[in-house]
Amino acid sequence: MKIKAQMTMVLNLDKCLGCHTCSIPCKNVWTSRQGAEYMWFNNVESKPGIGYPKNWEDQGIYRGGWTAKNNRLFLAAGGRVTKLSRIFNNPDLPQIDAYYEPWDYDYGGLVTSPVKKHQPAIRPRSQITGQSMEIQWGPNWEDDLAGVCETGTADTNFAGLDAQKYLEFEQAFMMYLPRLCEHCLSPACAASCPSGALYKRDEDGIVLVDQARCRGWRYCVSGCPYKKVYFNWKTGTSEKCIFCYPRTESGMTTMCSASCVGRIRYVGVILYDAERISQAASAADPKDIYPALVDIMLDPHDPDVLKQAEKQGISEAFLKAAQNSPTDKLMRKWPLALPLHPEYRTLPMVWYVPPLSPLQTGTENKKADETLSDMRIPVKYLANLLAAGDEAPVRRSLKYLMALRAYMRSLRLEKTPDKSILGQAGLDEKLDEPAVLEIYDLLAIAKHKDRFVIPTAPNPDQADMRAAQGEKGFE
Amino acid sequence: MSGFVHILGFIVFPYIALTIFVLGHAWRYVTDWKRWNAASSQFLHKDSLKGGITIFHWGSLLTLVGHAGGMLIPQRIYDLFGISEAAHNFMAHWVGLVAGLLMIAGGGWLLVRRIGQDRIAANTSVHDYVLLALLLVVSGLGLYNVVFTHYDVLYSVAPWIRSIVVLAPNPALMAPVPVSYKLHILSAFVLLAYSPFTRLVHIWSAPVTYLYRSYVIFRKLPGTKGA
Numbered sequence A: 001m002k003i004k005a006q007m008t009m010v011l012n013l014d015k016c017l018g019c020h021t022c023s024i025p026c027k028n029v030w031t032s033r034q035g036a037e038y039m040w041f042n043n044v045e046s047k048p049g050i051g052y053p054k055n056w057e058d059q060g061i062y063r064g065g066w067t068a069k070n071n072r073l074f075l076a077a078g079g080r081v082t083k084l085s086r087i088f089n090n091p092d093l094p095q096i097d098a099y100y101e102p103w104d105y106d107y108g109g110l111v112t113s114p115v116k117k118h119q120p121a122i123r124p125r126s127q128i129t130g131q132s133m134e135i136q137w138g139p140n141w142e143d144d145l146a147g148v149c150e151t152g153t154a155d156t157n158f159a160g161l162d163a164q165k166y167l168e169f170e171q172a173f174m175m176y177l178p179r180l181c182e183h184c185l186s187p188a189c190a191a192s193c194p195s196g197a198l199y200k201r202d203e204d205g206i207v208l209v210d211q212a213r214c215r216g217w218r219y220c221v222s223g224c225p226y227k228k229v230y231f232n233w234k235t236g237t238s239e240k241c242i243f244c245y246p247r248t249e250s251g252m253t254t255m256c257s258a259s260c261v262g263r264i265r266y267v268g269v270i271l272y273d274a275e276r277i278s279q280a281a282s283a284a285d286p287k288d289i290y291p292a293l294v295d296i297m298l299d300p301h302d303p304d305v306l307k308q309a310e311k312q313g314i315s316e317a318f319l320k321a322a323q324n325s326p327t328d329k330l331m332r333k334w335p336l337a338l339p340l341h342p343e344y345r346t347l348p349m350v351w352y353v354p355p356l357s358p359l360q361t362g363t364e365n366k367k368a369d370e371t372l373s374d375m376r377i378p379v380k381y382l383a384n385l386l387a388a389g390d391e392a393p394v395r396r397s398l399k400y401l402m403a404l405r406a407y408m409r410s411l412r413l414e415k416t417p418d419k420s421i422l423g424q425a426g427l428d429e430k431l432d433e434p435a436v437l438e439i440y441d442l443l444a445i446a447k448h449k450d451r452f453v454i455p456t457a458p459n460p461d462q463a464d465m466r467a468a469q470g471e472k473g474f475e
Numbered sequence B: 001m002s003g004f005v006h007i008l009g010f011i012v013f014p015y016i017a018l019t020i021f022v023l024g025h026a027w028r029y030v031t032d033w034k035r036w037n038a039a040s041s042q043f044l045h046k047d048s049l050k051g052g053i054t055i056f057h058w059g060s061l062l063t064l065v066g067h068a069g070g071m072l073i074p075q076r077i078y079d080l081f082g083i084s085e086a087a088h089n090f091m092a093h094w095v096g097l098v099a100g101l102l103m104i105a106g107g108g109w110l111l112v113r114r115i116g117q118d119r120i121a122a123n124t125s126v127h128d129y130v131l132l133a134l135l136l137v138v139s140g141l142g143l144y145n146v147v148f149t150h151y152d153v154l155y156s157v158a159p160w161i162r163s164i165v166v167l168a169p170n171p172a173l174m175a176p177v178p179v180s181y182k183l184h185i186l187s188a189f190v191l192l193a194y195s196p197f198t199r200l201v202h203i204w205s206a207p208v209t210y211l212y213r214s215y216v217i218f219r220k221l222p223g224t225k226g227a
């Protein structure tokens, strides 16, 4: 057993407002530079839709992530020799237009315009060429289903569903998917980098691009199945989400989660067994990856685990944080949260609690499972998104959420707590009353101190900090 | 060529160029590490790059290997392996022809793209243009020599290069060499001296370690012994 700690995030999609507040501070602080205009380390997509960059989920196009054969992992885009032989022209690289061509406006024209009969108008201007341009696509083009009647059929999460049916007005459904780098346990971006510039931090698992070693071979961009490494077209190097490590190191949470208006984000530490990473990632059936991933997570209250972890040098601060970690609870203990596209086999570490959605008919005399099938968002769609197509874990999470609501209603409004609700929902006995109240606190009340439990980093040697400025992940 | 100019061209200038080459790279690596990369433009425009960049690079790599093999290794050694002078020249001729054609076709393609494609042009520096032009000049002269001037370099240019490398320059070896060869060599030294200030620095970061390093790298925070 090789115990490692990992910084993780859980997003409760049931409460996401799609307000984009999370994206803004991230953009302002990390990517408001030339060459990075088009980068959104955090972006919020409306689903269904093809997202940002276009079709990022379609690995038939970009060939990101891993494939598995005989319990061994292979990069989907080809191994070391294949990669080096095509290094001059990476065939799987998206072009900037898949994200969007960045633009601004000639605001000065408003001031310098001579007096005219009509108000002066300003035209969009490409930030690459400086010439005026026609806007074709933007960072959030499909917001609230805009144009999805056309793009939606290409959404891969409709696999096994009649996409056309769900793109009709009467059947349409919608949800938000805020996305950031997953800080994967088996990061395909790092494995794809010929220079070895991408690395995982030993202490907290944050994945960074070493700017001093990046040579611009740009295989990380295509290698990441989530398309969360961005190529800076001005500097010629890659950049990605840094999990706000300058903040987390001092115990503060990331900016996206601190600013989240819906208070849907949880940040904390989990412990896992690093020796079993490839075993979990290479499960023959993609549906087995999620359970295998939960299985390699370790219980931070288990005395054996604690003893081993201490021996292996994991700091007390991290162990304590793991014990109080909201993400450990949501991912492993209860478990309500699910990984985004586990079938990409990178073992992502930003997980999602699936959203409930409006019921189309009444719930009376219906079993929980029937009720779920009656929700506006097809369970199969969520399963394709969060469980490699396996409906069982999605149903389990949604049932938890439904039972939680019904039970709290009986407790708070009707003042007659009805424990049978929990049993009827087909829940295992693990979800007893104190746990329900705890989950309620965490998900519904969601106090700041409960959402974010972040250990400070061990005190680094600060002598050469100035010299190293600009190396670790961002300019 | 008068004796003085000859010495200037085939002792003084090569060493100046090599000095700039070495110090230039060191200076660039230390002061401008943020731009030590291939400055890829593929992200801005994919389709126009593909064919050109590929043939250009295979041509360049072939050229590098060819020059290293043909110039730095003495004919004596080839004789040991039963490769006669005639066979060596025959090989050099055909490899040179292919490599030169690839480089010129590819380089021309890339230059046209840099000038003609809006986005690429907007993101191209003077250095990028000069570099491509210089590469075309050097490889153009090289190809000219392959095709039109059948001069045996194995006992003239090659030993001269080796004399430069081992710091015992012997410019007399270069005296009988045709002008087109001299120009090729001098322009190549200009390219060497210029290269540290261009994107050619990416050559020295060719990622060969990728062939054997472990896929995922873990790194500890500097100055700590783990979390």
Ligand code: HEM
Pocket: A087, A088, A089, A216, A217, B038, B039, B040, B041, B042, B043, B049, B053, B057, B060, B061, B064, B110, B114, B128, B131, B132, B135, B199, B200, B202, B203, B206, B207
């Ligand atoms: C040793 C291995 C080499 C590798 C891995 C390599 C890789 C690359 C890559 C990835 C690019 C960027 C292409 C793009 O997306 O725009 C590039 C550009 C370039 N390389 Fe190399 N290269 C190598 C060797 C060389 C050599 C030997 C030369 C010439 C002597 C060379 C000259 C160039 C030039 C001139 C460009 C810029 C092309 C343009 O103007 O668009 N490279 N190289």
Ligand code: SF4
Pocket: A180, A181, A182, A183, A184, A187, A188, A189, A190, A207, A223, A224, A225, A226, A227, A228, A229, A240, A346
């Ligand atoms: S999600 Fe992040 S860690 Fe995972 S492969 Fe992509 S860039 Fe790498």
Ligand code: SF4
Pocket: A015, A016, A017, A018, A019, A020, A021, A022, A023, A044, A176, A178, A259, A260, A261, A262, A263, A264
């Ligand atoms: S700030 Fe929170 S609620 Fe708003 S879009 Fe982002 S994740 Fe959703």
